[in-house]
Structures are given as structure tokens and as C-alpha cells.
Amino acid sequence: MLPRRLYTSLAISVAAMGFAATASADPITIVDQADRTVTLQKPADRIASIPIPMASTIIAMDGGTSKLVGMNPTAKSAIVEGVLGRIFPEAKDIPSDITAPNFIPNIEELAATHPDLVIQWADYGADLVDPISNAGLNVALISYGTEEKTRYYHNMVATALGKPERAALINGWRDTVANEMAAKAKDIPADKKPKVLYLGRALENLTASGNKGNYNAWYIDLVGGVNASSDVQGNGTTISPEQIAEWNPDVILLNSFEAKLGIDRIYNDPILSLTKAAKEHKVYKMPLGGYRWDPPSQESPLTWMWLANLLHPDVFAYDLRGEMKKAYKTLYNYDLTDADIDGILWMDMQGAETAYAQFKAK
Amino acid sequence: MSTVATEPVRSGISALRIGVFGLMIAGLVATMLFSIGAGRFSVSVPRIAEILVNGALNPGTIPDEMDERIVLLVRLPRVLLAALSGAALAVGGAALQGVFRNPLVSPQVLGISQGAAFGGALALLFGYSGIVLLGMSFLLGLAALILVGALARINGRTEIITVILSGMVVGALFAALVSIVQFVADPNTSLPAIVYWLMGSFSTATWARLGLAVPGMALGLFAVWLLRYRLNLLALEDSEARSLGVNPDRERWIVFAAISLMTGTSVAVAGIVGWIGLVVPHAARILVGEDHRALIPASALLGAAYLTFIDTLARTLTAAEIPLGVLTALIGAPVFGLLLRRHFREANRA
Numbered sequence A: 001m002l003p004r005r006l007y008t009s010l011a012i013s014v015a016a017m018g019f020a021a022t023a024s025a026d027p028i029t030i031v032d033q034a035d036r037t038v039t040l041q042k043p044a045d046r047i048a049s050i051p052i053p054m055a056s057t058i059i060a061m062d063g064g065t066s067k068l069v070g071m072n073p074t075a076k077s078a079i080v081e082g083v084l085g086r087i088f089p090e091a092k093d094i095p096s097d098i099t100a101p102n103f104i105p106n107i108e109e110l111a112a113t114h115p116d117l118v119i120q121w122a123d124y125g126a127d128l129v130d131p132i133s134n135a136g137l138n139v140a141l142i143s144y145g146t147e148e149k150t151r152y153y154h155n156m157v158a159t160a161l162g163k164p165e166r167a168a169l170i171n172g173w174r175d176t177v178a179n180e181m182a183a184k185a186k187d188i189p190a191d192k193k194p195k196v197l198y199l200g201r202a203l204e205n206l207t208a209s210g211n212k213g214n215y216n217a218w219y220i221d222l223v224g225g226v227n228a229s230s231d232v233q234g235n236g237t238t239i240s241p242e243q244i245a246e247w248n249p250d251v252i253l254l255n256s257f258e259a260k261l262g263i264d265r266i267y268n269d270p271i272l273s274l275t276k277a278a279k280e281h282k283v284y285k286m287p288l289g290g291y292r293w294d295p296p297s298q299e300s301p302l303t304w305m306w307l308a309n310l311l312h313p314d315v316f317a318y319d320l321r322g323e324m325k326k327a328y329k330t331l332y333n334y335d336l337t338d339a340d341i342d343g344i345l346w347m348d349m350q351g352a353e354t355a356y357a358q359f360k361a362k
Numbered sequence B: 001m002s003t004v005a006t007e008p009v010r011s012g013i014s015a016l017r018i019g020v021f022g023l024m025i026a027g028l029v030a031t032m033l034f035s036i037g038a039g040r041f042s043v044s045v046p047r048i049a050e051i052l053v054n055g056a057l058n059p060g061t062i063p064d065e066m067d068e069r070i071v072l073l074v075r076l077p078r079v080l081l082a083a084l085s086g087a088a089l090a091v092g093g094a095a096l097q098g099v100f101r102n103p104l105v106s107p108q109v110l111g112i113s114q115g116a117a118f119g120g121a122l123a124l125l126f127g128y129s130g131i132v133l134l135g136m137s138f139l140l141g142l143a144a145l146i147l148v149g150a151l152a153r154i155n156g157r158t159e160i161i162t163v164i165l166s167g168m169v170v171g172a173l174f175a176a177l178v179s180i181v182q183f184v185a186d187p188n189t190s191l192p193a194i195v196y197w198l199m200g201s202f203s204t205a206t207w208a209r210l211g212l213a214v215p216g217m218a219l220g221l222f223a224v225w226l227l228r229y230r231l232n233l234l235a236l237e238d239s240e241a242r243s244l245g246v247n248p249d250r251e252r253w254i255v256f257a258a259i260s261l262m263t264g265t266s267v268a269v270a271g272i273v274g275w276i277g278l279v280v281p282h283a284a285r286i287l288v289g290e291d292h293r294a295l296i297p298a299s300a301l302l303g304a305a306y307l308t309f310i311d312t313l314a315r316t317l318t319a320a321e322i323p324l325g326v327l328t329a330l331i332g333a334p335v336f337g338l339l340l341r342r343h344f345r346e347a348n349r350a
Helices: A004-019 A054-062 A073-081 A083-087 A089-093 A107-112 A130-134 A147-160 A164-185 A215-222 A241-247 A300-311 A320-332 A338-344 B007-037 B045-057 B066-099 B112-125 B131-152 B160-184 B190-198 B207-226 B228-234 B238-243 B248-270 B276-288 B292-316 B324-349
Strands: A028-031 A037-040 A047-049 A068-071 A117-121 A139-142 A195-199 A206-208 A237-239 A251-254 A283-285
Touching: A028 A147, A047 A054, A054 A068, A054 A073, A054 A147, A054 A164, A054 A320, A068 A073, A073 A083, A073 A089, A083 A089, A083 A320, A083 A338, A107 A130, A139 A147, A147 A164, A164 A215, A164 A300, A164 A320, A195 A206, A195 A215, A195 A241, A206 A241, A215 A300, A241 B066, A251 A300, A300 A320, A320 A338, B007 B045, B007 B066, B007 B276, B007 B292, B045 B066, B066 B207, B066 B228, B066 B248, B066 B276, B066 B292, B112 B131, B112 B160, B112 B190, B112 B248, B131 B160, B131 B207, B131 B248, B160 B190, B160 B248, B207 B228, B207 B248, B207 B292, B228 B248, B228 B292, B238 B248, B276 B292, B276 B324, B292 B324
Parallel strands: A047 A068, A047 A117, A117 A139, A195 A251, A251 A283
Antiparallel strands: A028 A037, A206 A237
């Protein structure tokens, strides 16, 4: 949980920006998620992002790619190979050698992109930050993993871009959807809440996470489910198939990080195929949209709607395809085609799973 | 051991030795049975016995019930794989310590583990698992050994010191290559798998994987067992060994090849499980003495029981799988420290 005064100071700077939207000469002050104050003389025209999820967030907050001047190579491959690569084909020309996948900045390449602002992780230590500020570049730090942190850095980046109204719009959507869901989920009796297991890795070894600070656990709870792996300590911990048999989850969610991972992984496994989830055909791979749907991103409300409809189709009846079209129009100014949606939702692979037919094109 | 022992004393020693081996075999069997019974999914002891008997009566059929599958398809191959790997790693260490006449060496000194680790990490980097991972780690383990052989061979002869130094060089080279793989790996996808795999685990054990591990490990174990007399001779000075009709160079390389086969296979199926080859032979020496004819089988039995036990801890203590390398080091390092102190105290006294 962030200190309240961070929110307050951010709110003030956002409000100030609101009045000064046209007077671009006024400096912008943001307080980042390491409690550092960063001042920009004018809205940033060029932002370089070292954390992986941030690149697509910057695109969403700006509504285009023109202000993203550098990103993590892993973020780039995700963008180029995914739907964002189709929406913004020019993204393939954005430099990605400003860092290796390990987030250590390559200062000379970074400086060569002439960024007005560099985004870096807040939680990886000063060694990954100091070289950037020592090179005379503005750097703002972000922290990841919870809904609050996500909304905070959305606001921070949109403010830096001089478009705080974008964050207000996108965060407002999150707020509305989350509140609506919480209100509906509150009436679901405890014995009707399915045990949901999210496998963060499943190809070579199996990993699951506990409840503490885990985003997947958070939204499983939000949509009226129970995290099957809540007794694990920590995040992304390796577990045995035997442990999964012991939990016997009602629903299994596969990550969207492992490209080669499909629902066959569960049905071909001698142990996992005997779980309740497999027997009732409730195995789903997380969709892959503008960013992966498993961790927090600008598309998170779509993740929640997707899972809510799968767990409780009678309680939540979101028109997911319609919501996706609206969201992509807002976030990326793009009209999703039915084929795009089928691809994002892996309709080919899992269209026949339980409750998945509701996502078919009408 | 005295060579002028009278007959009654000699038979007394062998009776004692049979007793010690009997105890070790009983210990191994008990450990394996305990390990099959222990796990996160609760299955009662009578039920386990029933499942094992049924499984033995109907080999090759896949049962329908979860508890049957857990015992027959998860625990049994895992216990057997852990036992086999433990035996292979311990025997590899014992043989290597004999060849180098140095109680402080282990399979890592030949660079095989690092080579195999690079192969496996590379496979994971490109998103491969299973057979490709196995094949690449085994091949690169072998490549490391061949590289050591080529580097250490000077004027047609190989000195022990050059083998150790070449092993260090090759090991360092492959360790650097592993670092490069970690450096370029995607922190979202392949990196966690690589890091976890490098720490060692039997969590991916299956019958198929056991089947892949058996030929290499069994061949290596058998080769070292055949060479158990030669190991006693290799432990002598080279000139002495030559005067007894042994070609120390050739014999040594056969031992090295056997060890690389065992170590490479073990890394391929379970990642790097350290310390077994260093610690277990010492415990075996305390029980049966220096003679390799007894030391090799004793190391195999103790290594098998030890690694089975450690793996049981790794998979049952918490819902999370504890990496094996962590446990073997936590237990192995202090034990080895004590052994080291004792070794030098005795050496000083002598």
C-alpha cells in the first residue's frame, strides 16, 4: 500500500495539468513509486521503458506508438508477435537495445534515443537506476503487481505525457468494473465459489502462487473464486503434480507467457487429467491481447470479465466481445475484428471447453 | 588393512563387512519404501501396499484412480530416479577421488556438470524440454569431457595435474556460457525455468525419463564396478602402477568417460545436484575402508539412500518443491567441513 500523500501529491499535479493542458511550457511534477519527485519542463514527447509491461501501457496511455522511443526486447517481441503488432506495425522499428531482458540499462543506447523520460523498476535496487540519472536522464520508477500500483503508474505515465485525462478514463473504467463485480460477487455463497488454480509455469516445471501480493489471486477473489494454491508461500513457486491432485482444483488457468503451452498439457498429464477441472473441461489458457492478460495491464478489466463469465456465467453476463471492441477502440483507437478476438481468446484451442461457447461470435 | 592378517581375523572382517552391507541394503530399501509412502497427497499405507502389488501384477497399464496414479506414476519413478542418480553421483565421486588420489575432488572438477548445465540451459532458452533437454545436456557434458581430454593431452601423455587444471578451465568456460544464457533469457518465460533447473530437482520424474536415465547411469556404474580393482592400482603412483602392468592413462580415461556418462545423465534428468559425489564417498570410507572393491558398492548404496531421503524432504516438507541442490548443500557442506577438519587433524598427527 502506498502512502496516502503520494496519491495526494499526484492528484495535485494531475489537477494542475488539467488547467495547464494547453500551456505546455509549465513544468510537470510527478512523484514516482519509489517516492522520488521527477520534474519535466514540458510533457514528455519521448519515453523509453525498461520494464516489460510498461511499453504497451505507454502506447495505451498515449493512444499510439509515437512517444515510445525504446523498450525491453522481450516487450518488443510480445508486441510484434501479438495483436499490437498488427495495430501498430511501425512498433517493430522502435529500438529495443536500451536494455537486455534483465533490465540492466545500456546507457549509451538509451541516451541515443534522446528520451525525455526513462521508466525503470522501483524494486530492483539503485544499480539499475543510478547509471540512468548519472547520464543526466530523467528517470521515473514503477512498482508492479497490485491493482493500486497499476492505477498509480498509469496515472504517472499519462501525466508525464501531458494526458492525465487518459489515465482518468482508463482507471475510471477499472474502478467501475471492479466495483460492479465486487457487488455481484458478494452475494455468491462460499460453497458456490470454485477453487481456481493459476499455473504461472506449466511446460517444464509447474508453478503456483500464494495469496500474498499476487495479482492472479486478487482477481480470482474479485470474480467470486477461491485461489486453490493459497497455502503456498510466495509467488511463482514450483509445486508437484501430486500437490495439485491434493488441491483438486475446479478450474485450471494456464499462463499466456509460455507460447508452446496449450490445454493439452493438462489433458495429456496422467495426474492433472484426473483433477476435477480436467474432468469437467474447465481448463483455460489466459488470453493474450495487447499485453498478456494474466498480470496487471491496461486491459485488466477484460481479464476480470473473461474469468467472471467463466466461473459464474449466471451471475456475470458480460458481452466480452463487445467490451473488447470498446476497450480496444479506447486504448489503441483500433476496431477489433472477429478474427482478432478469436485469436486473443484462443477460440481454436479452447472453444469447446465448458462455458467457452458464450465467447463465440454471434 | 594389514596384509598379514591371519585367517580367523580375515573371515571376521568379511563377516563384519557382510553385516555392514546388509545394513546398508536394508537402509536403502527402508528409505525407498518410506519415500513411496510419503507425499502431499494422502494415501494410506495399506492402500499403498495394495497399489504396489496391483501395479506389479499388471505392469504397463495406466490405472484410473488418482491415488494409484500418484503412487505408480509419480512417486515410484521419482524414488527410483533419485536412488539411481544418488548411486551414480556417489560412485562417480568415489572413483574420481581414487583416480586423483585426492579426497576433495568431485565430478564438478572435470567440467562435466557445467557442460551439461549449459546444454540444458540452452535447451530451456529455446523452449525445449523433455528429450531435447536430456540430449543437449548429455551431449554438452560429453563435449566438455572431450575438451578436457584434448587440452590435457600434451606430447601424447596426460598428467593428473593438467587434467584438473583443464577441468577448471573448461568448467569456467561453460559456467560463463551458462551465465550468457541466463543473461539473454526472457525473465517472463525461460529464465525462471533455467534458474530452477540449475538448482536441481526430480520434480519432472516420469517412467519415460527414468527409462532415458537408466542406460547411461547403469553403464557408467557397471564400468566403474568392473574397474574396482584397477582403481586400487590407479590410487598408487603412476610409475608403480605401470610396473604392475597397468596403463594409467588409458584406464583413467575409461573411468572419466564412465563418470561423464553418469554425471551428464544425472544433470540431464535432474539438473545440478551437488555435494553427493563429495560427501557420500567419505561416509562410505568410514564404514568400509579405502578398498575400492568395497568402497564402490558402499558408495552406491549410501548415495542412493541419501538422495532418496533428501528428495523426499524436498517434495514433502512444504507445498512448494524445495530445490535439491539447496538441501544437499545445506546438509553436505557442514558434514564436509567436519570431515575436512578430521582429515587434516589425523594427517597432522601422522
